[in-house]
Amino acid sequence: MNQTYFAKQALIGSVWQQDVKIHVVDGVIAMITPNQSSDGCMVLEGPVLPGMVNLHSHAFQRAMAGLAEVCLDPKDSFWSWRDLMYGLVAKLNPEQVGQIATYLYIEMLKAGYTQVAEFHYLHHQQSGQAYDNPAEMALQVRQAAVDVGIGQTLLPVLYSHSGFGGQAPNPGQARFIHDLDAYLRLQEQLGQNINALTHNQGLCFHSLRAVTKSQMETALTSLPQDWPVHIHIAEQMKEVNNCVAWSGQRPVEWLANEVGFDARWCLIHATHVNEQEVQTIAKSQAVVGLCPSTEANLGDGIFPITDLVAQGGRLGIGSDSHVCVSVAEELRLLEYGQRLRDQQRNRVYSGEQASVGDFIYQTSVSGGNAACNIKAGLHVGARADFITLDTSHPLLETAKPEQLINRWTFGINHNPVKDVFVAGEQVVSSGCHKLEAWAAGVLASSLKQLLG
Numbered sequence: 109m110n111q112t113y114f115a116k117q118a119l120i121g122s123v124w125q126q127d128v129k130i131h132v133v134d135g136v137i138a139m140i141t142p143n144q145s146s147d148g149c150m151v152l153e154g155p156v157l158p159g160m161v162n163l164h165s166h167a168f169q170r171a172m173a174g175l176a177e178v179c180l181d182p183k184d185s186f187w188s189w190r191d192l193m194y195g196l197v198a199k200l201n202p203e204q205v206g207q208i209a210t211y212l213y214i215e216m217l218k219a220g221y222t223q224v225a226e227f228h229y230l231h232h233q234q235s236g237q238a239y240d241n242p243a244e245m246a247l248q249v250r251q252a253a254v255d256v257g258i259g260q261t262l263l264p265v266l267y268s269h270s271g272f273g274g275q276a277p278n279p280g281q282a283r284f285i286h287d288l289d290a291y292l293r294l295q296e297q298l299g300q301n302i303n304a305l306t307h308n309q310g311l312c313f314h315s316l317r318a319v320t321k322s323q324m325e326t327a328l329t330s331l332p333q334d335w336p337v338h339i340h341i342a343e344q345m346k347e348v349n350n351c352v353a354w355s356g357q358r359p360v361e362w363l364a365n366e367v368g369f370d371a372r373w374c375l376i377h378a379t380h381v382n383e384q385e386v387q388t389i390a391k392s393q394a395v396v397g398l399c400p401s402t403e404a405n406l407g408d409g410i411f412p413i414t415d416l417v418a419q420g421g422r423l424g425i426g427s428d429s430h431v432c433v434s435v436a437e438e439l440r441l442l443e444y445g446q447r448l449r450d451q452q453r454n455r456v457y458s459g460e461q462a463s464v465g466d467f468i469y470q471t472s473v474s475g476g477n478a479a480c481n482i483k484a485g486l487h488v489g490a491r492a493d494f495i496t497l498d499t500s501h502p503l504l505e506t507a508k509p510e511q512l513i514n515r516w517t518f519g520i521n522h523n524p525v526k527d528v529f530v531a532g533e534q535v536v537s538s539g540c541h542k543l544e545a546w547a548a549g550v551l552a553s554s555l556k557q558l559l560g
């Protein structure tokens with residue numbers, strides 16, 4: 109399928125261009141040229157930006173967003189939240205997981221996310237037995253992405269242990285657990301019959317608590333060498349302290365020394381890192397997967413973004429537990445965390461890009477693409493993923509192009525994303541998705557059943 113679009117203003121790389129023709133062939137941008145006429149083109153209304161990548165999602169957790177904000181103990185923490193989450197996990201069936209993911213992915217598209225990396229660890233029946241089809245759960249979240257039209261990197265999670273050094277899993281983790289052979293079979297099964305333009309896969313370790321060194325080494329050599337590799341790491345100080353007690357090394361330090369990581373890797377959170385670890389991450393070109401709203405919600409801490417960026421490191425954003433499905437809010441919190449820590453303003457930028465909003469948007473698109481092993485956005489050879497903004501709000505209407513992302517991120521209180529295209533296909537029109545009303549009804553009745 110061929111289609112040529114015309115944008116009055118489009119963000120190409122780091123520069124806003126005028127009167128841009130975007131020629132798309134079979135979902136991929138074949139040509140992109142500024143200073144053209146709109147003759148014969150489909151005219152895009154409003155400024156056009158590359159779609160954002162959501163590099164970290166646990167779709168099912170959307171069902172409990174906002175329900176864990178009641179203090180049950182003065183020492184409430186990540187770990188007491190995790191107990192509540194396990195309570196939800198115990199009840200979910202595959203159909204419900206698919207329904208939650210379907211609605212969530214519509215919310216993501218409407219927010220401006222065109223790709224999601226689904227960090228999928230809810231695999232089995234309540235008893236811990238595999239389903240008759242061991243890929244049942246994973247196929248539900250993949251089908252949700254196919255149905256709503258969002259790009260997806262499916263990351264089936266290897267989760268075998270409850271603590272460092274190969275400790276036996278606890279009962280709340282029964283639905284997550286694989287041995288390595290079963291995990292590799294699941295990966296093989298999921299590789300069949302997928303549309304490679306919009307769907308791919310990656311290798312995923314839940315955390316250093318959940319896998320052993322030899323499992324990691326075998327998985328890394330057994331699966332394709334160009335796949336992305338994701339892992340939760342150093343999210344909580346308890347995890348850092350347990351890692352030091354077990355190995356004498358901090359989590360990122362241990363991973364660098366014992367297994368090694370490079371540009372294929374996405375280190376989710378990496379909240380608690382010292383100067384040496386930041387240097388190691390920057391040098392490796394691994395992407396740091398930051399989830400600012402979830403990290404704030406769970407009381408994780410603040411990752412030293414300023415240090416990573418100063419050393420040329422890479423980052424992207426994810427909505428993780430989905431207490432928030434808003435590109436602008438993730439970007440704003442990402443910057444505000446650094447400001448609150450430093451008691452200064454304008455922290456995350458580069459020598460070439462002094463505008464904070466533009467820098468964090470562009471760097472998150474590019475880090476997200478790397479973390480998903482995709483090429484998407486607004487450049488030749490990229491999957492044609494882009495969004496348009498509704499500029500009817502006076503603050504946006506009067507913004508110069510180079511002020512638009514800052515106005516969106518720091519200045520307005522509503523979501524201005526208007527039209528959304530994935531692989532050249534329009535999936536959101538004037539803020540609406542065609543399956544939204546149906547998916548909302550299905551999810552509401554499912555939540556009534558689930559939560560009572």
Ligand SMILES: [Zn+2]
Pocket residue numbers: 164166227340376428
């Ligand atoms: Zn996570």
